Amino acid sequence: MYDLVDYAVVDISKAEQDYKEVKQLLSRSDLDLDSQVTVFMVAKINEQIIACAGIDRNIIKCVAIDPNYRGNQLNLTLMDHAIKYANENGYFHLFLYTKPENIDFFKGCGFYPIVEITDLVVLMENNPVGIRQYCKQLSTQQKEGSKIGSIVMNANPFTKGHQYLIQYAASQCDWLHVFVVNENASLFSFDTRLKLVKDGTKQIKNVTVHASSPYIISRATFPTYFLKDKTKIDQAYMGIDLLIFRNYIAPALNINYRFVGTEPYDEVTKAYNEAMSYWLEDKAVSNHSAITFVEVQRITEGDTIVSASLVRKLLASGQYEEVKKLVPSTTWDYLSANLDKFKI
Known part of the structure; x- marks a missing residue:
């Protein structure tokens, strides 16, 4: 039967019939269609899609197989084709998010668990020592001290608020590691x-700024297609991101503090901050050392709380003098020279 299967790459944004068939197949597997993926490796019999695997850069998503055709040969061949396609497009270190009940299936396809949130989600990668290799590299940047702090930030763009948070945290620590989220x-x-x-931080002597890795998860790219209960999305994202940090990244650098600014505007970020103390400090969620969570009050410019979202709004409306008040001179130098790039 499997000799009759044809494998092909389809872009469902350009093929209405393929879009319908993929969406129906995913629905039968209790999965949603992820809005960030349009390219699928599909298996067809008589022009009918019986299996699919979405490829979104370095993440495999939306894997589904018609129950009538499930079997190791089809499973493995589909994933082999998907992985080969990703490799051909320059992505060799691959990740996937799935339900914990699917761990064994994806192990058989060459993926290995990194961290699991019980009954919700597991993050896997196609390298048995990938995260350990990353942590080994990180450990070469360890610094001496009993109080090693950390900040994870998007800095979109870098404001006086970010600068103050780093200055304050650095003043409280022997050394501070700052991770800039790596996504576009x-x-x-x-x-x-x-x-x-x-x-904006080169004048602070006890700070290392890191280009973060795929192991620091971006909320913008966290897939949710496998979570039918959408109220669990943020719990799944927060758990994955913070447990990776606690279990792997923090031990590699001897980090025992994590600093964050208060969040008065964005409800998702506010909830994330509130969840930090649980995922980073609670002994019940991890057998790794707790990380002390420190929330720092945001600074204001006059009566205005400094935030990157406000800077973006002011840029969009052409209020450049107001922007200048909220960002360090280094950021303003860049903005003033590149306003046309952001279609402002």
């Missing part, structure tokens, strides 16, 4: 954000 779903590219953070 923001207005400012990752390379730009990383440069702005480095330029």
Whole structure:
């Protein structure tokens, strides 16, 4: 039977019939269609899609197989084709998120669990030692001290608020590690954000600014297609991101503090901050050392709380003098020279 299967790459945004068939197949597997993926490796018999695997850069998503055709040969061949396609497009280190009940299936396809949130989600990668290799590399940047702090930020763009948070945290620690989230779903590219953070903190001597890795998860790219209960999305995202940090990244650098600014505007970020003390400090969720969570009050400019979202709004409306008040001179130098890039 499997000799009759044809494998092909389809872009469902350009093929209405393929879109319908993939969506129906996913629905039968109790999965939603992820809005961030349009390219699928599909298996067809008599022009009918019987299996699919979505490829979104380095993440395999939306894997589904018609119950009438499930079997090791089809499973493995589908995943082999999907992985080969990703490799051909320059992505060799691959990840996937799935339900914990599917761990054994994906283990058989060459993926290995990194961290699991019970009954919700597991993150897997196609390298048995991937995260350990990353942590080994990180450990070369360990610094001496009993109080090693950390901050994870998007810095979209880098503001006086970010600068103050780093200055304050550095003043409280022997050393501070700052991770800039590595994704390009923001207005400012990752390379730009990383440069702005480095330029805005170079006067602080006990700080290392890291280009973060795929192991620091971006909320913007966290897939949710496998979670039918949408109220669990943020719990799943927060758990994955914070447990990876607690179980792997923090031990590699001897981090025992994590600093964050208060969040007066964005409800998702506010909820994330509130969840930090649980995932980072509670002994019940991890057997790794607890990380002390420190929330720092945001600074204001006059009566205005400094935030990157406000800076973006002011840029969009052309209020450049107001922007200048909210960002360090290094950020303003970049903005004033590149306003046309952001279609402001």
